[in-house]
Amino acid sequence: MDRINRAAKWVFGFGAGLSMALVFLIIFVNSLRRYTVGRSVAWGEELPIYLTIYGVMFGLALAYLNDQHIRFTVITDMLPERVRNALFGLADVVTIAAGAALAYAGHVFATRRGNVDSSGLKATADGLAASTGLDWLVWLGKVGPWQYAVAFGGAILAVAAALRLVQRLSSRQEI
Structure with a gap:
């Protein structure tokens, strides 16, 4: 299971990093063209927006898998560890369902x-x-592949939550 978690973390981290690197590179090149040649590339304004969405989705899954997402712990910190772990496990189950629903809606x-x-x-x-x-490259000029970022993000969030739940349950058995 550790190998699967490490692989998922690597894929999610690589996807987030690659997306952000491409966003930076496209904006940098587009800015250079705009100020040196006086014209930017047509796709240089829109593509970074779509790549950013994919990068955020990868980062979201990575943060959840690492259990480093935003969480309000004022109340949960006061709970006994056993209750807190059960609550976090329930949150994992809800996140799996929410990720699947997001994937379907996307x-x-x-x-x-x-x-x-x-x-x-x-x-x-x-x-x-x-x-x-x-001829299939015409599809890249449609909004479909870029709108699939929401479906993709929901799917990888569900995967991250499922892996986190399995990790949480297996570490509970070791105690």
């Missing part, structure tokens, strides 16, 4: 509005598809 939202063109990405995606001959 999926429904993305499928209903997924074919809407993304104004800043459409021309670039069409150009990529035309130059490579890969």
